[in-house]
Amino acid sequence: MGRPRGPSVRLKLTLSYAGFLMLAGAVPLAAIGFFLLRNGWLRTNEQGRWQATPGTSFVQGFAPMAAGVMVFLLLFGLLGGWLLAGRMLAPLDRITQATRGAAAGSLSHRIRLPGRQDEFRELADAFDTMLVQVEAHVGEQRRFAANASHELRTPLAISKALLDVARNDPHHDREEILDRLTAVNTRAIGLTEALLLLSRAEQRSFTREPVDLSLMAEEAAETLLPFAEKHGVTLEAGGAIAFTTGSPALLLQLTMNLVHNAIVHNLPEQGTVRVTTSVCPHTVALTVENSGEQVPEDLVASLTEPFRRGTERVHTDHAGVGLGLAIVKTITQAHDGTLTLTPRPGGGLRAAVELPACGPARGEAGKRCRASATVT
Incomplete structure (x- = not known):
């Protein structure tokens, strides 16, 4: 400085x-x-x-x-x-040396200050904890950048190959090439929009307002009902009025992603998806449960990482872009909530999003929530 x-x-x-x-x-x-x-x-x-x-002569000295x-x-x-x-x-001095190392890019170093707990050791432990989190975040960002580059390069490579075919083989069925180019382009657009949505949620660049999660659940269920019927999945939605504060668009996207994920990662036939909302003293919850194959614990822990599709139980024609649960997790964190994924004993997954409740303790936001609830 x-x-x-x-x-x-x-x-x-x-x-x-x-x-x-x-x-x-x-x-x-x-x-x-x-x-x-x-x-x-x-x-x-x-x-x-x-x-x-x-x-008193001693005083003289x-x-x-x-x-x-x-x-x-x-x-x-x-x-x-x-x-x-x-x-x-x-x-x-040890803390300073570790700080300089971290500033130079060495995130694997830890202070591990010995001795009993005091102010310096609390600072050292807090710094070590921060280094662990930063190292994990940087590693996650590097994997994300590598995966995003791969995912974006794939449709571009396919498009180039199709254009080369059309240029070198004038007798090739152009309608087929156009249809394949359209599908590849649609996938690339979907991936780009998902990345933009993920970035927007991470930056928390949205206006907060009262949102009823039960309405989000009903809208998502109504929108995705034809998709569920096409895949032989029974879709149910219900629960209590659950107000929180946040972005209606992002919370609707969160709900849509959870429901869509539950439909896709389901049984081949006669599957079920249930969407419920509930209210606690200080929080509200949105829960999406689906039937399906047994989900390993180690796979559940990594499902929220970007571009992790859970290929062990996904139908290949509906793999998506691999950002569904990653977007859900980011939107949840942007709304100061928690996302919990739990394997169901009989197979399938239970996804629970818990967000701060909108109530009288929220001041002006609480007043708006009560007014909105009255109107509803």
């Missing part, structure tokens, strides 16, 4: 220790001198100089002795303060 160099913290602490030590010594010495004066053991002569009264004591305290305070400050600030 271009700041001018100032005295080190160690020097400041050393001077502080020495100053306090001299002050601690000066106070009793001053008190002794005042006591001697008050009891007449010291008096002034005609020349205005202090002299000891008869019988008081001033030199006091000066000697102060010099000793100064030297002792400087030396002792310098050593103590260095010992106390040693953990801070």
Whole structure:
């Protein structure tokens, strides 16, 4: 930041220790001198100089002795303060070195400060925790960039191949090529829109307003009902009025993604999807449950990563772009909520989104929620 160099913290602490030590010594010495004066053991002569009264000759050495004591305290305070400050600030030096390493790109280093818990160790532990989170986030972003590049390159490569075929083989069925180009282009547009939606949710660039999750569930179920019937899936929606605050468009997209995911990742026939909303004292919940094959625990833990489609149980003609649950997770976090994915004992998945409730404790937002609930 271009700041001018100032005295080190160690020097400041050393001077502080020495100053306090001299002050601690000066106070009793001053008190002794005042006591001697008050009891007449010291008096002034005609020349205005202090002299000891008869019988108290030991007082004559008081001033030199006091000066000697102060010099000793100064030297002792400087030396002792310098050593103590260095010992106390040693953990801070380790934290500084780790910070510089992290700034240079070394995120795998950890401080792991030994000893009992104190302020420095709390700072070191907090910094280690931050490094773990940053390293995981950077790794996730690198995987995301690599996967996104691959996903975007695929439709472009297919389009180039189709155009080469049309150019080199004029007798080839052009309608077929156009149909395939349209399908590839539609997929590329869907992927791009999903990436833009993911970025928008991460930046939280939206206006918050009261939203009833039960209406989101009903709209998503009504919109996707033909899609569910086409795949032989029974779709049900119900539950309590559940108000939260956020973006209606993003929360609807969240619900649509969950329901669509539940329909696609289902049994080949006679599958079920149930969408419910519920209200707790401080939160509201949207739950989507679907039948299907048994889902391994290790697969569930990675389903919210971008471009993870769960290919073990997905129909190949409805693989999607692999961002459905990643978008759900991002939208949930942008609304200060939590997403929990749990395998169902009989097969399938249970996805529960829990968001802050919109109520009287929310101030003006709560008033708008109550007004909206009254109108509803």
